[in-house]
Amino acid sequence: MTRRPIKLCVAALGGQGGGVLTDWLIGIAEAEGYLAQSTSVPGVAQRTGATIYYLEFFPRAAAEEAGREPVMALMPVPGDVDCVVASELAEAGRAIQRGLVDPQRTTLIASSHRSYSISEKSAMGQGAADSAGLIALARSQAKRLILLDMEAVAERHHSVISSVLLGAICGSAVLPFTRQAFEAAIGQSGISVATNLAAFTEACERAGRGDPDDSAAAAAPVVADAAGRIPARARSPSLQPLLDRVRRLPQGVHALALEGARRAIDYQDAAYAALYLTRLERIAALDESARARADASSPREDSGECALTSAVARSLALWMTFEDTIRVADLKTRAARFARVRAEVRAAPDQLLGITEFVKPRIAEIAGTLPAGMGAWVLRSPRLSRWLARATGGKRVRSHTVGGFLLLHALGGLKRWRRGTLRYIEENARIEDWLARIEWLARAHYGLAVELARAQRLIKGYGETHERGWRSFSALLANLDALAARADGAAVMARLHEAALADEEGQLLAKELAGLAACAAPL
Numbered sequence: 001m002t003r004r005p006i007k008l009c010v011a012a013l014g015g016q017g018g019g020v021l022t023d024w025l026i027g028i029a030e031a032e033g034y035l036a037q038s039t040s041v042p043g044v045a046q047r048t049g050a051t052i053y054y055l056e057f058f059p060r061a062a063a064e065e066a067g068r069e070p071v072m073a074l075m076p077v078p079g080d081v082d083c084v085v086a087s088e089l090a091e092a093g094r095a096i097q098r099g100l101v102d103p104q105r106t107t108l109i110a111s112s113h114r115s116y117s118i119s120e121k122s123a124m125g126q127g128a129a130d131s132a133g134l135i136a137l138a139r140s141q142a143k144r145l146i147l148l149d150m151e152a153v154a155e156r157h158h159s160v161i162s163s164v165l166l167g168a169i170c171g172s173a174v175l176p177f178t179r180q181a182f183e184a185a186i187g188q189s190g191i192s193v194a195t196n197l198a199a200f201t202e203a204c205e206r207a208g209r210g211d212p213d214d215s216a217a218a219a220a221p222v223v224a225d226a227a228g229r230i231p232a233r234a235r236s237p238s239l240q241p242l243l244d245r246v247r248r249l250p251q252g253v254h255a256l257a258l259e260g261a262r263r264a265i266d267y268q269d270a271a272y273a274a275l276y277l278t279r280l281e282r283i284a285a286l287d288e289s290a291r292a293r294a295d296a297s298s299p300r301e302d303s304g305e306c307a308l309t310s311a312v313a314r315s316l317a318l319w320m321t322f323e324d325t326i327r328v329a330d331l332k333t334r335a336a337r338f339a340r341v342r343a344e345v346r347a348a349p350d351q352l353l354g355i356t357e358f359v360k361p362r363i364a365e366i367a368g369t370l371p372a373g374m375g376a377w378v379l380r381s382p383r384l385s386r387w388l389a390r391a392t393g394g395k396r397v398r399s400h401t402v403g404g405f406l407l408l409h410a411l412g413g414l415k416r417w418r419r420g421t422l423r424y425i426e427e428n429a430r431i432e433d434w435l436a437r438i439e440w441l442a443r444a445h446y447g448l449a450v451e452l453a454r455a456q457r458l459i460k461g462y463g464e465t466h467e468r469g470w471r472s473f474s475a476l477l478a479n480l481d482a483l484a485a486r487a488d489g490a491a492v493m494a495r496l497h498e499a500a501l502a503d504e505e506g507q508l509l510a511k512e513l514a515g516l517a518a519c520a521a522p523l
Contacts, residue, residue, distance in 0.1 A: 005056040006175060008083045009076045009100055010165070011091040013050050013115060017162025018087070022053045024166055024185045025175075029057045031184070032177045037072040050091045052076075057175065076100050083174040084142075086110040087150065087161050090117065093134045101141050108142035109168045109207070111150035111161070146172050146207045153206075158346065159192065159199035167200035171207025179204065230254045239270060245277045249284055252306040253313050260317030267321040268415060276320055279435060283312045286442055307450050308442060312435075315456035319431055323462040324423050325361060325369045330412030332357055332399055357397040357408070362463060363388050368423030369414065375422030437480060447490030448483060452476075455497045465504075472500040472509055479516065492516065 008025070012018030022038050029036040038055045058070040078099030084106055086092035092110035095101055101108050114131060138145050150164040163186065169175060170182045182204075186196050234243040246257045257280060264273040287309045321327070331337065338355070347353045363385050367375035378384050398404040418424050434456070441449035458473045459466065476496055483489035496516075500509040 003059070003062050005058040005070060005072055006083075007073075007076065007081045008055045008057070008085065008169075008174070009081050009095070010053040010055070010085045010087075011050040011095055012053065012087040012162070012165070013091070016087050017160045018051050018053050020189070021162040021165050022055065024162075024182075024189070025055055025169075027185045027188070028175075028177050028181045032181050033060050034058060034177075035060050035063060035070065035072075039074045041075075050087070050094070078102075079105070081106055083107045083109065083169070083172070085165055085169060087165060088113065088115045089131060089134050090114065090129055092138050093129070096137060096141050101138075103141055103143055106142055107144045107146065107172055107174050108138055109146045109165070109172055109174075110138060111164075112147050113149050113151040115151075144172075146210070148203065148206055150203065153202050154199055157195050157199040157202065159195040163196035163199040164203040167203030167205075168207040170200070171204035171209075173208070230258050239265075242270065242273055242277065245274075245281070249280065250287070250306045250309060253280075253284070253309045256310055256313040256317075260313055260320075263317050263321050267327065268418065272320070276316060279316055279431075280309065280313055282435065283438065283442075284309045286439060308438070308446065308453060311450050311453035312438065315453050316431070316435075319427070319434075319456055319459060322423075322427050322459075323466070324418075324421075325365050325462075326412060326414050326418055326421075328462070329408040330415060333405060333409045333412055338400075354398065354400045357399050357404070358394060359397055360392065360394045360463075362392050365463065366392070368426075369411075369421055371417075371420050372422045372425045437477070441480075441484060445484050445489060448480075448493055451490050451493035451497065452480070455493065455500075458497070458500050468504055468506065472506055475506075475509060475513060476500070479513065482516070 010018055010021060012021065019040070022040070026036045026038055034057045036055060036057050038053060040054070041052045054074070054076050056072040058072065063070055079102045081100050081102070082105060084092070084095045084100050086095055086109070088111055092101075092108060095108075100106070112131070112135065114128070116128060135147065138147070146168055148168065150161050150168070153159075153164045154161050166182060166186070170177075170179055182200065183197060186200060187193055189196075230246065231243070232247075234240040242261055243258075246254060246261060249257050257277070260276055260280070261273040264276045284306075287306060338353070341355060342353050345353070363378070366388060367378040369375070370378065378388065397407060399408055414421075434452070438449045438452055441452060455473060455476055458469045458476075460469055476493065479496070483493055486492060496509060496512055499512045500506065502508045
């Protein structure tokens, strides 16, 4: 019987130590009396793909007995890989897509954490891949699946994922090497030996025991009890009236309404949260009666009980907490942000940390922060706009310095006067117009009202991003009367909404709108 090499493929992102892992594995194999060969194909930078490391191992004694060197491949062949190791969940999906994971042969070792790709981060809508779907796919396609949150293990031991990957490979027993050989390879490297060994040990033991991954449970939303009921008492007596109002809303929207109220308080104050609930109560009051007369045009199965109130609760909270210069400055000077950045770069308590903020305010942002009358005057004055344009270039603010911090902190402190700014008055008027349109539609076109409430997610960010989103949203509003006259108006609105999210330049939306206009034109 001809012996075949042991074939292992590793997909690791930049900075995760894939090359170090490969060197460890080669050293381990040679120390254990195996011939080893490795190749690598670098991935594209900026998280559009991983570097693929391919290794084959063959017993030296078997080669000597046969009297010839084994022939080893330079690249993995679909259906012929014994073990695939992925340092991130989406990379496991990519390996499956390439055919490298075979249900009859392949052990798949993967991390359950996500490191989002550029396409996921830049998507205007929900662009993130479905983690639950990826895990289900991995379970169905691999002969054996070993899944754990490798990033969490590495962070826990102040190590890097390469040592966790090595531990999972050792614990899986896919390679006929002793654990002592694995540990010796880490020790011989002489770099962060203690932390790497600690991470290796945890991953090895968990892979050997086959511990279930707990990332899904960790990502589950936190609720007050198993039934998802919200608390009966507020943390502060002054906020109890707001909580009582939330509890009087339909139970299906309690969680969304509570989070929306919290967001409004954090953004502005308790009075702003009361305004949020007042607006939401208007929608909830007509929701039940409107659903009773709802047309059958809703394109989605989830447009059931409280669908309109739920959609408005989410969208209204996002719109009322729009991003302006005041909000951005406020977030950049919070202690929690400095703590998060320090943790991300792993700065020691005695190390100095510097943060440089890159800001590029436009005239519209400057005018929007001013009192409404003054801001409108600035925008109407070409001479003043040209003068202000000199201050709109790229700026660097060092928020770790006293001067930089005080500048941003003073700007964030302007939120007490936000209600008088030009940007607030403009957004507030737009919100009221949007709610009025929803109320008008809900009485006869419930499904279309739900879609209009959901379409708010087109409006996000600030600056040019906000302007592009508002243009797309305005285009939908301009066609609202025509959609209300159609039996399939809700379905068409949903299609236009998705088209607007497909590209930020609005080309696909323009194409859809042109087709809609052509269909409506008289023959």
